[in-house]
Amino acid sequence: MSGAGLLRSELTKILTTRLWWGLLIGVAMYTVIQSGVTAAFAGVDPGAGRQASPGLDTPEALRAVYAGAAFTGAYIFALAIGVTGMTGEYRYETATPTFLATPRRVHVVVAKSLAHLVVGVAYGVVALVCAFVVGGVVVLVRGHDLGLTTPGLWRAALLAVLAVALWTMVGIGIGTLIRNQVAALLVAVGVTFLFEPLLSIGLYAADLQEIGKFLPSSASSAMTSPPTQLGELLPWWAGALVLAGYALAFGALGVWLSVRRDVT
Amino acid sequence: MRTGLTLEVVGLHKRFGAVQAVDDLSFTVPPGAVTGFLGPNGAGKTTTLRCLLGLVRPTAGHTLVGGKPYRDLDDPLRAVGAALEAASFHPGRSARNHLRFLAQAADLPPSRVEEVLGVVGIAEYADRRVGGFSLGMRQRLGLAQALLGDPAVLVLDEPANGLDPAGIAWLRGFLRALAAEGRTVLISSHVLSEVQQTVDEVVMIARGRLVTQGGLAELEQAQASVRVRSPERDRLAAALRAAEDGTVSEEGTDTVHVRGWSAQAIGHLAHTRGIELHELANEPGDLERLFLQLTQEGPS
Numbered sequence: 001m002s003g004a005g006l007l008r009s010e011l012t013k014i015l016t017t018r019l020w021w022g023l024l025i026g027v028a029m030y031t032v033i034q035s036g037v038t039a040a041f042a043g044v045d046p047g048a049g050r051q052a053s054p055g056l057d058t059p060e061a062l063r064a065v066y067a068g069a070a071f072t073g074a075y076i077f078a079l080a081i082g083v084t085g086m087t088g089e090y091r092y093e094t095a096t097p098t099f100l101a102t103p104r105r106v107h108v109v110v111a112k113s114l115a116h117l118v119v120g121v122a123y124g125v126v127a128l129v130c131a132f133v134v135g136g137v138v139v140l141v142r143g144h145d146l147g148l149t150t151p152g153l154w155r156a157a158l159l160a161v162l163a164v165a166l167w168t169m170v171g172i173g174i175g176t177l178i179r180n181q182v183a184a185l186l187v188a189v190g191v192t193f194l195f196e197p198l199l200s201i202g203l204y205a206a207d208l209q210e211i212g213k214f215l216p217s218s219a220s221s222a223m224t225s226p227p228t229q230l231g232e233l234l235p236w237w238a239g240a241l242v243l244a245g246y247a248l249a250f251g252a253l254g255v256w257l258s259v260r261r262d263v264t
Numbered sequence: 265m266r267t268g269l270t271l272e273v274v275g276l277h278k279r280f281g282a283v284q285a286v287d288d289l290s291f292t293v294p295p296g297a298v299t300g301f302l303g304p305n306g307a308g309k310t311t312t313l314r315c316l317l318g319l320v321r322p323t324a325g326h327t328l329v330g331g332k333p334y335r336d337l338d339d340p341l342r343a344v345g346a347a348l349e350a351a352s353f354h355p356g357r358s359a360r361n362h363l364r365f366l367a368q369a370a371d372l373p374p375s376r377v378e379e380v381l382g383v384v385g386i387a388e389y390a391d392r393r394v395g396g397f398s399l400g401m402r403q404r405l406g407l408a409q410a411l412l413g414d415p416a417v418l419v420l421d422e423p424a425n426g427l428d429p430a431g432i433a434w435l436r437g438f439l440r441a442l443a444a445e446g447r448t449v450l451i452s453s454h455v456l457s458e459v460q461q462t463v464d465e466v467v468m469i470a471r472g473r474l475v476t477q478g479g480l481a482e483l484e485q486a487q488a489s490v491r492v493r494s495p496e497r498d499r500l501a502a503a504l505r506a507a508e509d510g511t512v513s514e515e516g517t518d519t520v521h522v523r524g525w526s527a528q529a530i531g532h533l534a535h536t537r538g539i540e541l542h543e544l545a546n547e548p549g550d551l552e553r554l555f556l557q558l559t560q561e562g563p564s
Contacts, residue, residue: 002371005368005369005370005371006368006369008368009365009366009368009369010365012361012364012365012368013354013357013365016357016358016361016362016364016365017354017356017357018356019356088354092352092353092354092355093349093352093353094352094353094354094362096319096348096349096352097352097362097366097409098366098369099318099319100317100319100340100341100344100346101340101341101366101369101370102340102369102370103318103334103335103337103340104335260321262280262314262319262320262321263314263319263320264311264314264319264320
């Protein structure tokens with residue numbers, strides 16, 4: 001068995017059911033909303049005496065409209081495809097023919113992870129295109145410059161794509177840990193959409209942002225260098241390293257559990 | 265001519281929590297024959313096959329394919345083709361795409377996918393999603409999957425399940441032809457009659473243990489008996505038992521079944537003792553009854 005064949009096999013699996021493009025539509029729609037709303041409200045006085053966010057003439061705001069929105073719009077779907085990529089093998093018992101063809105399960109999990117990273121990159125790129133088109137239109141409509149030469153924009157854009165891809169690995173780890181597809185999806189989305197933000201707010205309130213900034217979502221946010229008020233996020237490079245660390249840890253968890261488990 | 269590989273199960277134990285699914289099971293499956301792996305539901309057949317294929321880790325003992333553990337095979341799909349359940353498919357994926365990802369993983373040429381689709385007769389449904397397949401079509405797709413690597417060994421779990429009579433007849437001929445080519449064919453079933461006309465060898469298990477193993481013909485012969493009716497049944501039975509050959513079992517008020525004696529020998533014995541006989545008939549071996557009896561009693 002060759003590595004290239006195995007990677008192709010795992011990509012074929014993803015691309016031959018309808019889920020990937022269903023999620024891709026989700027990526028496009030959610031990113032369009034994210035970038036449109038972010039661009040529309042950047043620098044607008046929220047009233048009630050609160051401070052306005054940076055305006056569209058600042059690098060922070062432009063990075064948020066393009067790169068930040070692309071990440072936010074895509075990562076949850078990247079997480080979902082990672083979860084289903086793993087749980088689907090158990091739910092539909094395709095783990096059986098898969099491990100018959102490749103009894104060295106480590107190879108399967110590594111190939112599956114790489115295939116999902118590739119799909120994650122594709123999701124990130126699509127999100128980025130959507131963010132540039134929709135965010136750009138709103139920026140122009142509001143009478144600002146497109147700002148494509150903004151400092152740090154392209155680095156943030158590239159890292160947004162990387163961050164989206166790395167979230168598929170988190171999904172694979174969760175999918176290996178919880179084999180029930182519905183439960184795994186609920187836990188994955190619940191933790192990232194609900195528990196993690198709450199935890200982050202709690203840590204912030206308890207003056208423990210030093211810990212909170214190491215949470216996966218915070219680390220990912222840091223990668224796109226968004227507007228920050230209190231410097232509560234890691235620098236972009238540290239965010240990237242921390243998220244890569246999570247991805248590796250979840251990937252390793254996937255390998256470790258898959259190798260041991262009985263496939264019944 | 266495709267040379268088969270010998271399958272070996274050696275001292276296999278598998279415990280799932282409190283359940284001893286397989287209990288000290290040993291047998292071998294020779295190449296060039298169709299071997300039936302028989303046992304009632306829950307006897308441990310599927311667990312044994314999954315251990316053999318490296319999917320389930322034995323608690324103790326080991327299994328070998330051509331002298332090697334499955335996980336150490338260089339080219340597993342070319343060595344062993346297996347179809348374990350009719351449900352190992354993603355319902356949203358087409359039959360062709362299911363076979364494609366397996367062919368890619370095993371570095372088999374894409375042309376093999378088309379070949380096996382044709383062999384099992386589902387080429388015209390190849391682009392339909394498997395979710396809409398009947399059980400019989402899934403069985404055929406499972407068989408196509410097993411044949412993908414043109415393997416030396418074929419392992420099929422309940423392959424006749426869901427096939428129509430024509431399908432079963434076709435499968436029988438197909439498996440016999442593969443064994444005649446020299447390949448190893450192992451098929452499991454919980455219905456003896458389903459495989460009786462297909463298999464040469466039989467491995468029977470119950471409650472995770474071996475009940476009997478051997479050639480089908482020998483097992484049938486060993487099961488053959490003579491039915492004798494006599495008004496002096498008890499005297500006859502005592503005379504037969506005194507000779508200490510074979511086994512004697514009474515039925516009703518005037519009948520005995522005798523195994524290990526020829527009808528001639530019984531007739532002669534009755535004649536010399538002056539016992540009146542009303543019937544003396546050869547009964548062919550009833551493997552189905554043996555199967556029921558052995559698997560219900562369990563191993564002794």
